[in-house]
Amino acid sequence: MSLDAQTPVGDPLPEGPPKDAPIEFSEAQLLAEPEFDEPLIAGGVRCHGGFIDGEYVSPRTLVRMPAIDAWQSRLRLEGPGVVDISREFMPPHYPSLEQAKLLLRAGVQKPITRSLTMISIVEGFGAMIRDVPVPDLRAAIKEDLAGTALSHLTAGLFEAHARDEAGHRDQGGHKQMWEAARDLAFDNPRVPGDVLARLMQGRGRNRRPPLFPTLPEKVEGLIATMANVMVIEIFADDVFSWGEALLGDPEVSAAAEAASRMVSYIRADERPHVEYLRTALSEVRCRTLLTIDGGEIPGREVVDAILAQQLRGIASSRPREQREALHEEIRADIAEMRLSSELMRKFTALDDGWTFPRSEDDPIEIALS
Ligand SMILES: [Fe+2]
Numbered sequence: 001m002s003l004d005a006q007t008p009v010g011d012p013l014p015e016g017p018p019k020d021a022p023i024e025f026s027e028a029q030l031l032a033e034p035e036f037d038e039p040l041i042a043g044g045v046r047c048h049g050g051f052i053d054g055e056y057v058s059p060r061t062l063v064r065m066p067a068i069d070a071w072q073s074r075l076r077l078e079g080p081g082v083v084d085i086s087r088e089f090m091p092p093h094y095p096s097l098e099q100a101k102l103l104l105r106a107g108v109q110k111p112i113t114r115s116l117t118m119i120s121i122v123e124g125f126g127a128m129i130r131d132v133p134v135p136d137l138r139a140a141i142k143e144d145l146a147g148t149a150l151s152h153l154t155a156g157l158f159e160a161h162a163r164d165e166a167g168h169r170d171q172g173g174h175k176q177m178w179e180a181a182r183d184l185a186f187d188n189p190r191v192p193g194d195v196l197a198r199l200m201q202g203r204g205r206n207r208r209p210p211l212f213p214t215l216p217e218k219v220e221g222l223i224a225t226m227a228n229v230m231v232i233e234i235f236a237d238d239v240f241s242w243g244e245a246l247l248g249d250p251e252v253s254a255a256a257e258a259a260s261r262m263v264s265y266i267r268a269d270e271r272p273h274v275e276y277l278r279t280a281l282s283e284v285r286c287r288t289l290l291t292i293d294g295g296e297i298p299g300r301e302v303v304d305a306i307l308a309q310q311l312r313g314i315a316s317s318r319p320r321e322q323r324e325a326l327h328e329e330i331r332a333d334i335a336e337m338r339l340s341s342e343l344m345r346k347f348t349a350l351d352d353g354w355t356f357p358r359s360e361d362d363p364i365e366i367a368l369s
Pocket residue numbers: 123126164165174266270
């Protein structure tokens with residue numbers, strides 16, 4: 001960052017929290033709520049988050065967001081940067097915005113209702129993050145972990161994440177917010193009864209063999225889970241753009257403004273998820289992992305290899321399989337319509353044909369920011 005001519009000498013640079021900002025927090029602090037003027041109500045359900053001076057503020061961010069900023073600032077001073085994923089690897093949502101609009105204009109609502117319902121269910125699955133087995137990281141990592149996101153995973157970060165996705169007690173979370181956005185936009189559509197069953201069909205098939213057999217299984221497992229969730233959270237941004245644009249289009253949405261605003265609130269809530277996961281993985285990356293046979297492996301080697309493996313799995317084979325399955329479902333939905341072959345032809349013509357931009361043998365570079 002450079003000082004421009006307008007910046008008076010001696011003024012602090014607007015660069016995150018001060019150097020002596022606290023970096024140790026209690027679970028209660030990381031779950032602490034901002035003081036909202038009014039709560040968020042979605043589809044008659046009291047949801048998390050709320051409004052301050054008319055602006056939406058994400059739940060449990062009073063301390064959590066400044067904490068993540070402080071850990072990242074420290075990481076940037078000490079290490080090579082914070083891991084990121086290049087957006088070129090991001091598979092675009094299928095059906096695309098134009099394809100979805102084509103279907104809706106033709107009165108084919110089922111695939112879109114199914115797609116939105118699937119998104120809401122997957123959001124709800126996010127609660128599983130609180131059940132991820134976390135080993136004793138102080139025994140698994142050579143260097144100190146004081147004042148890191150890593151040492152707060154089970155002290156608030158995973159719990160806050162789980163609550164954001166699936167709701168907590170009497171408050172709805174992203175699951176309920178996506179349902180509300182869907183019901184606003186399409187006026188309480190009939191939800192296909194087979195969404196969960198279809199979603200479960202493809203899950204849990206590929207058990208991943210360890211990349212680093214000398215690491216304790218739970219250590220590689222934790223890194224792989226965080227890498228997996230981080231990639232999914234980053235890629236979800238495309239789903240949010242799709243959702244905001246589609247549900248916000250008055251031509252196809254019955255409550256364009258309210259529905260797209262709801263999606264924008266969910267999108268805002270995802271920021272702490274992406275950022276704490278990027279931070280924790282980067283903290284492992286600049287440390288040393290201890291193996292079960294008394295050896296050491298640089299964290300960078302482990303994180304980069306696992307991240308590349310997860311990224312390739314999530315962005316190459318999985319979208320291809322999902323796209324093929326969805327294409328068949330949409331074909332069946334369209335077949336029920338009059339002039340179905342013409343609609344199917346137009347739908348297929350809008351296919352962007354996206355494929356993962358690296359071949360099987362190409363290395364995947366991990367970006368830093
Ligand atoms: Fe979410």
